[in-house]
Amino acid sequence: xxxGGGQQxxxxxxxxxxxxxxxxxxxxxxxxxxxxxxxDRDYRGxxxxxxTSSAPVVSFQNVSKHYGSLKAVDGLSLELRAGETVAxxxxxxxxxxxxxxxxxxxxxxxxxxxxxxxxxxxHAVKSGRVGAMLQSGGLMPEVTVxxxxxxxxxxxxxxEPVDATLKRAGVAQFADQRVDRLSGGQTQRVRFALAICxxxxxxxxxxxxxAMDVETRRLFWDSMxxxxxxxxxxxxxxxxxxxxDQAADRILVINRGRLLADGTPAEIxxxxxxxxxxxxxxxxxxxxxxxxxxxxxLEIRHDVVQIQSSDSDATLYAVLDAGLRPSEIEVTSxxxxxxxxxxxxxxxxxxxxxxxxxQEETI
Amino acid sequence: MSGTLALTKAELxxxxxxxxxxxxxVAFPVVLYLLLGRQFSGQHVYGVSFGAFYxxxxxxxxxxxxxxxxxxxxxxxxxxxxxxxxxxxxxLPAYAYVVSKVIVSMVTTVTSVVIVLVLGRFYGNVxxxxxxxxxxxxxxxFSATIFAALAVAIGYKVAPDQxxxxxxxxxxxxxxxxxIWYPLSGALKTVGQVTPTYQAVKIGTDIIEGVSVSIGLAxxxxxxxxxxxxxxxxxVRSTAETV
Numbered sequence: 343x344x345x346g347g348g349q350q351x352x353x354x355x356x357x358x359x360x361x362x363x364x365x366x367x368x369x370x371x372x373x374x375x376x377x378x379x380x381x382d383r384d385y386r387g388x389x390x391x392x393x394t395s396s397a398p399v400v401s402f403q404n405v406s407k408h409y410g411s412l413k414a415v416d417g418l419s420l421e422l423r424a425g426e427t428v429a430x431x432x433x434x435x436x437x438x439x440x441x442x443x444x445x446x447x448x449x450x451x452x453x454x455x456x457x458x459x460x461x462x463x464x465h466a467v468k469s470g471r472v473g474a475m476l477q478s479g480g481l482m483p484e485v486t487v488x489x490x491x492x493x494x495x496x497x498x499x500x501x502e503p504v505d506a507t508l509k510r511a512g513v514a515q516f517a518d519q520r521v522d523r524l525s526g527g528q529t530q531r532v533r534f535a536l537a538i539c540x541x542x543x544x545x546x547x548x549x550x551x552x553a554m555d556v557e558t559r560r561l562f563w564d565s566m567x568x569x570x571x572x573x574x575x576x577x578x579x580x581x582x583x584x585x586x587d588q589a590a591d592r593i594l595v596i597n598r599g600r601l602l603a604d605g606t607p608a609e610i611x612x613x614x615x616x617x618x619x620x621x622x623x624x625x626x627x628x629x630x631x632x633x634x635x636x637x638x639x640l641e642i643r644h645d646v647v648q649i650q651s652s653d654s655d656a657t658l659y660a661v662l663d664a665g666l667r668p669s670e671i672e673v674t675s676x677x678x679x680x681x682x683x684x685x686x687x688x689x690x691x692x693x694x695x696x697x698x699x700x701q702e703e704t705i
Numbered sequence: 706m707s708g709t710l711a712l713t714k715a716e717l718x719x720x721x722x723x724x725x726x727x728x729x730x731v732a733f734p735v736v737l738y739l740l741l742g743r744q745f746s747g748q749h750v751y752g753v754s755f756g757a758f759y760x761x762x763x764x765x766x767x768x769x770x771x772x773x774x775x776x777x778x779x780x781x782x783x784x785x786x787x788x789x790x791x792x793x794x795x796x797l798p799a800y801a802y803v804v805s806k807v808i809v810s811m812v813t814t815v816t817s818v819v820i821v822l823v824l825g826r827f828y829g830n831v832x833x834x835x836x837x838x839x840x841x842x843x844x845x846x847f848s849a850t851i852f853a854a855l856a857v858a859i860g861y862k863v864a865p866d867q868x869x870x871x872x873x874x875x876x877x878x879x880x881x882x883x884x885i886w887y888p889l890s891g892a893l894k895t896v897g898q899v900t901p902t903y904q905a906v907k908i909g910t911d912i913i914e915g916v917s918v919s920i921g922l923a924x925x926x927x928x929x930x931x932x933x934x935x936x937x938x939x940x941v942r943s944t945a946e947t948v
Contacts (some may be wrong), residue, residue: 446793450946467794468796476787478790480786480788481786482783482788484723489715493711493715497711497795499796
């Protein structure tokens with residue numbers, strides 16, 4: 343099992359579904375629990391997950407997928423251990439789907455090696471050890487939901503009872519409707535049913551809640567938690583930070599085909615800088631601003647100051663305590679895109695490169 | 706194998722619900738035969754009565770268009786929708802999808818062939834020995850199945866909205882050049898006799914006439930089967946990463 347410092351924050355009693363309070367809780371634990379340091383370990387190797395002797399459920403060893411000059415996946419290395427719930431988090435086009443496709447033997451890596459349960463992906467898939475739900479996975483039309491689930495269940499080496507699957511996936515109410523006459527959210531749940539209709543040890547979900555409304559999304563993750571309670575491993579791709587945050591024990595942040603961060607939700611947010619503060623200031627004193635507490639990133643355009651902060655309260659109080667009176671103050675949760683920019687900027691600095699954030703003033 | 710069987714059963718169930726599929730495969734040749742089967746009695750084509758020729762002709766038309774049109778469109782749509790992809794995540798072997806499509810196509814074409822032959826016997830007054838009936842049925846059935854392989858190639862390679870014009874051209878091309886619309890003669894025959902549609906119909910009429918079947922015709926059909934299987938294999942392999 344993964345033993346990162348911030349893991350306890352996942353089950354923090356104060357935790358609610360509310361993203362705002364969630365950020366605070368997660369960050370606090372990461373800062374005091376040493377999670378922020380553990381994230382600095384070498385996330386490109388297996389070193390951080392040592393101590394378990396069993397073979398990893400999934401391992402990517404320096405895997406790349408190139409389409410001409412486009413590097414969809416670029417030197418990706420990671421390992422998943424049994425029982426983990428892991429989010430693959432990245433913006434659209436980050437290489438999430440390509441990575442999952444390669445894991446599921448739908449695409450071949452240009453370079454590198456992927457293993458599932460110690461064997462090659464194709465045989466792992468064919469032996470029924472992985473149940474998967476793809477964004478691009480279609481359903482057979484002209485049959486009912488029950489007929490389709492029955493068919494795919496029959497194809498599984500270790501099938502679950504069909505009625506139980508229909509209930510668990512929340513599709514029992516419309517089991518006798520035709521597959522091609524369902525709403526987007528219902529279709530997603532049928533895809534989910536196909537992923538859990540057998541006793542697979544690993545569940546792979548690509549953007550599972552894409553077409554779901556907020557309520558359905560909540561129900562989905564409730565049932566998903568029951569699925570993994572028995573010790574199944576879950577890997578899911580998402581571009582919703584909140585979703586990764588609420589459902590995963592561990593988040594892998596990928597962007598432009600590379601793994602940028604690997605840690606608990608608390609660690610990832612602490613690393614990204616959890617809040618963005620922006621205000622106008624008549625006389626901008628850059629050295630002072632750079633010295634602000636909890637500052638992760640600073641951007642100045644004329645009289646507009648934008649700060650990414652891992653503790654927005656502390657940062658803002660320091661500005662006010664210095665006697666400054668900024669106007670148009672806004673404090674917002676950092677969107678995922680910005681979180682990525684922060685992590686990418688950090689990554690580029692670590693590599694001594696001038697990345698896309700070169701036009702910004704970064705500390 | 707049991708997985709392939711389960712998939713085939715589900716495919717058949719679907720097909721029973723799809724009436725459009727039966728229009729080209731069954732209704733069209735039946736109606737044509739009822740309209741024209743008795744029109745040219747007394748005339749002979751390829752050495753047999755018009756009624757017998759037209760029976761083999763219409764059986765081939767229904768069977769090959771069923772194997773070609775329906776399958777190509779469906780496979781292309783299912784590839785686009787991602788159903789083929791979804792199946793690749795199951796324990797089914799990679800070939801199971803194509804195999805089940807071909808089996809389903811054989812089940813539908815055998816229906817169409819039997820119906821048209823029965824019509825030939827009782828409406829067209831074609832009288833044959835039992836072995837001749839069987840030989841004609843098997844010939845047409847086998848020849849139509851060749852087109853299921855072509856349909857797989859088109860379905861994998863062509864987007865759903867472009868499938869119809871392509872199958873339309875192939876359908877009319879093979880029907881006209883193969884002498885299905887009008888018996889081949891003259892210059893058209895030199896070109897048309899290499900088509901599998903002509904070869905199938907000519908073998909059928911040769912069996913009815915009771916003359917020995919030219920080995921060239923049989924070889925021709927096998928060559929077409931080889932070509933279409935090669936095309937299908939190429940199409941499936943080359944699209945493996947986009948399915």
